[in-house]
Amino acid sequence: MTTAPAKPAKLPRELDPRNPFTRLTNLLDPGSLELITPDDLSGMLAVRGTIAGAPVVAFCSDATVMGGAMGDEGCEVVCTAYEVARREELPIIGLWHSGGARLAEGVLSLHAVGKIFYAMTQASGKIPQISVVLGPAAGGAAYGPALTDVVILGPEGRIFVTGPDVVRSVTGEDVDMLRLGGPEPHGRRSGVVHITTDSEAAAIEQARRLADLFANQGEVSGDVSDSDLSGLLPESAKRAYDVHPLVGGVLDEGSGVELHQRWAPNIVTTLGRLGGRTVGVIANNPLRLGGCLDALSAEKASRFVRMCDAFGVPMVVLVDVPGYLPGVGQEWDGVVRRGAKLLHAFAESVVPRVTLVTRKTYGGAYIAMNARSLGATRVFAWPRAEVAVMGAVAAIRILHRRKLAEVAPELRTQVEAELAAEHETIAGGIERAREIGVVDEVVEPAKTRSALAAAIATAEQHGRVRGRHGNIPL
Amino acid sequence: MSHTVVAELVANVQKVTAKAGDTVGPEDTLVILESMKMEIPVLAEVAGTITELKVVEGEVVRDGDPIAVIEEN
Structure with a gap:
């Protein structure tokens, strides 16, 4: 369930673009961010704020600490975020960049990740859940987003059960992260991801647009x-x-x-x-x-x-x-x-x-x-729509099979066209659909x-x- | 890198609109298939040069059959 993402040159945490506080600030309306949990080294940070004026809850992996690996403490942060969002019936947005469960914590970390899955499932259908995957999201960090309503993948986002190293050692298959779990496989083949974007900023922007659509549903003018x-x-x-x-x-x-x-x-x-x-x-x-x-x-x-x-x-x-x-x-x-x-x-x-x-x-x-x-x-x-069991020509070829078999080949197209026109008026025409009440209005x-x-x-x-x-x- | 465009469903090849050597963009139509009483264009999907066009008009293709090979730009 774990993999170690490649480490970029070490920056001080406050300057690191992967800092969760920075990422969450970019997600929320300017000046609206309030901490729910302390900005410490737990591996996750939970906040509240607004998007297009609507209150939301958000959390983010801390990829500056152990590549965002999820331990007991970090998972507790996510569960706290879910408690707040459920209590106040707010949309929740998760920003993911995590190698999965913390190996050093053993089964305790698996137990903790499982509690996130439970919280997500209990919230399913009750509050909108949006996930934005900005870096590698392996194992538990893959299934977290997968349980939510919408998954957005940034250009550096990679989602997989296990990373290339483990795949190679277990099955011998040689594959890189991009091919295993990048935008192409998940955007086109697996259906894991709903939206792929060209930049992290665009991924965040799409999450904001979706949160706005769910939270500010508006009225028909x-x-x-x-x-x-x-x-x-x-x-x-x-x-x-x-x-x-x-x-x-x-x-x-x-x-x-x-x-x-x-x-x-x-x-x-x-x-x-x-x-x-x-x-x-x-x-x-x-x-x-x-x-x-x-x-x-x-x-x-x-x-x-x-x-x-x-x-x-x-x-x-x-x-x-x-x-x-x-x-x-x-x-x-x-x-x-x-x-x-x-x-x-x-x-x-x-x-x-x-x-x-x-x-x-x-x-x-x-x-x-x-x-x-x-x-x-x-x-x-x-007005020109057709509602039918099948296209008129296909239908009359079945309904009038015997009759058509007796028609000379050179006349068949003409006879088919006549029968089809007749069939359309009794079976496929929009007037007939209105008569029987399956169409209300043209x-x-x-x-x-x-x-x-x-x-x-x-x-x-x-x-x-x-x-x-x-x-x-x- | 070469990209193989495949048929997505069983169909008749109604019209071949491109040929080997043509330069194409992702939205360009290579052939038009006929199936389910519909004309269904097969798009190049990538930008590049067609190196092989593997179907002829009137032929039946099956799901997954190669239609063209494109050398990507």
Whole structure:
């Protein structure tokens, strides 16, 4: 569970950029920092202060002492920080730079690290927990952030169970810290990290933005500006496009913070503001895997949905999905088990959750993307959207298999097109979806922002609700 | 360093839009796949020069099959 990070030239503690007091000062509003625990050599420092005016609790590893290794005393500091944050119901932010448990303290240090995990788990879903990993975070220092709601990784951040030296001695595998637990593996492959940044200052800034979104959730203003979003979809229904401009267009300008940007990129999960109120956006991204749901993207979205629900953040679900990705790879990867998480997450959520079908929604993925049947607060569709079990041509090839087999090959395309048009009007057209009540309202792209905002405001007019559950790192 | 771009899903190669020798950026499209009734662009992911383009139009690729090799800048 331990590893020794490389030691830079020794600076006096007060000048060392790794000094926890300095790092916490950078995190909090100027002049707001107050110590909760003494600034000593315990290996951790806990403080309170404000971010964008909202009170928060924060703690930081002391990498100037034994590389930030966690002993009994240091772990007690973190547990004290959690007690304060729980009692006062404040967000808590942890800045990590630690080689893991203090080897010299033996099992006592493991016991102490375990108590942090317990405190984090007890706090899960009750107070927002944000982790910023600024240096190596090994063993206990890796699992600490992993238990929290959002993990931000600075450029020097490295997260792993055990460092390269131990890996080499145990398995013979030769690997460096960057490849083992740097921004590339954790940002793109493992999903351990939600946000990677180019500098320590940017990592701290992202933590501040997230704390602000959770702590200062705001109200939907009466006058939400609209802009025409229709130009953000391509003309062809088959054409892929990047959904990010649409997510940005729905949210207040510049307010979005995307989580897990490069991991499972076929679904986009972004916190931001709509008419001033904090919301979470879940959007299929047709640029990647055609926007299909698959095992990983379903799991990613599920965790995000449960986080939003736990902290009372309403959701906006932007749907353009051809289905769940089929095939051996997906089945063996548990697309049924992991896909079920998304059904569970939406169906369990009590916050307002508003769906907008922009282009199409088919099959099982139709249900999973917060359909009416899962308890969506309101379901909107753009005028040309299609809601169906599958695309019309695919459907009529199954429904009219015998009839089509008898058609001369040169006429088949024409007959298919006719049957598909007929099928669309009875099965996939938006009017049919309205008739049976799975779409509440057709909305113009130019009036979408105000319609989504109004649906959330209406749902919250008699008060706000939040889910009562933890946020297990699914 | 050379980077291999692989197919992320089973698909038909509908169109090859780049060729060996081309200089590409991370957002550039190399080929367009067709799967799930969708046209899905395969992006270069890195900046560099294409040294090999391993698919032809009409071919079926499987999840993980190499599509192109790019020598990174």
